[in-house]
Amino acid sequence: MLAWLWTRLSDGGPQVAISGRALRRFPEREVERLLRKRVLIEHPKADSWSVCAHCECGLDVRPIRQMGDELRACCPHDAVEDVVLEPDDLRRFGIDADNLISAMAASAGFPAAATVVADGLWLLGRLPTGICVFLCHDADLLMAPATMLATRMAAGSAPITVIATEVDPATELHLRAAGIEARSLAECVLLDDHGMENIAFDRLSPIAVTAPRLVLSRSRQSVVFDGRRLDLTPQMFALIRLFAEQAGQRDPVLRKEMIDARTGRPANEIVRDLRKALVGCGLSRSAVDDLIVTVRGYGYRLGMAPEEVAIED
Structure with a gap:
């Protein structure tokens, strides 16, 4: 019942109202227990009922009347549409x-x-x-x-x-x-x-969380890879940022023509310069080859999963 109440509170906000009819799905002892603990707050009983979904009476609500032994929400046009109510139907509750x-x-x-x-x-x-x-x-x-x-x-x-x-x-x-x-x-x-x-x-059990290996900051134009800060020129930063942004797309391959258009230089030349710059930052040649992967006939991609890449503002 607690989970159900939480869902109603999340969906309806702090002023959500719950009817006694809705609470009939739960054991009475559980409802009373939550009333004692002030989880449920009882409000004044309802004195009217919603109109029929298809009704054209023009009323906002319909009156509730005691008719013999029955409590009815009365339709002004058709008694067949009357709703027979239980006493609990009129109870209203809020959630603390x-x-x-x-x-x-x-x-x-x-x-x-x-x-x-x-x-x-x-x-x-x-x-x-x-x-x-x-x-x-x-x-x-x-x-x-x-x-x-x-x-x-x-x-x-x-x-x-x-x-x-x-x-x-x-x-x-x-x-x-x-x-x-x-x-x-x-x-x-x-x-x-x-x-x-x-x-x-x-x-719940702990789930292994992959920490980002490659972290880029747009505002600082900085790159950190496996905890090592990489000092790159603005041109090289712009290129590795392209790789990082593409890694999160459905197709992670950065195509040669896109590199040409975005950098104004032939893809093979500027990628070669990026690899040299990464080696100059202290990465091994094998680490650079694993990081910037050639996709023959198409272009290049980052050699890591999207969750291993983080781009900050």
Whole structure:
């Protein structure tokens, strides 16, 4: 139930309202428990009901009336469209975000209360495996440099896993390249023998994260390869930047005609000069040949995976 409430809160925002009808899927004792813990906040009961989807009565809502033993949301045009209600249908609830997050942390076995790291991001605790587990509404929040820095400071040297309602593949790859593992909440939910949801962050295991080997800074025009700073001329920096940008494309090959057009020099000549410059920076000839790979008949490419390349502003 906690995971379901978190999804509703993430989708609907802090003012989300939940009906008693929606909560009937859960055991009554669980609803009452969360009311006592102030995770669910009961609001005044509803005194009206939504109109039919196809109705042309012009009303915003329809009235609720007691008719004999039945409670009905009455359609002003057609009694067949009346909705028979249960008393719980009129109950309305809000969600206290802080109490929900604390309950999620406790459900997962974390001993301490969750800590606010940034707007929309909480540190839940550390697993026995050493992983620091964070919870956020939206994994895209971590794309902001300040939020990513705050996350790293809160985790220290520990591996980082961020749990979000959903994680799209592009964001997941970007965060993984930055040393942050992003998982969806659904991966951490188990059903017990009674069909109840339980949060089990201990299912998470460290995933090997590939740190960037080649890091370029556009503003500083600097290049670092395997921890070694490479002092390149502006022309050579511009060329290796082309290689780095192409590495993230579906076709990583930088074609000869593209090099000719972008640099104003024949591809074979300027690539030869780049290789010489890299050797002059202290790289071995074999390391340079592995870094700048010739694709015969087409052009050249970087000899590394896209996640091993990082381009900074």
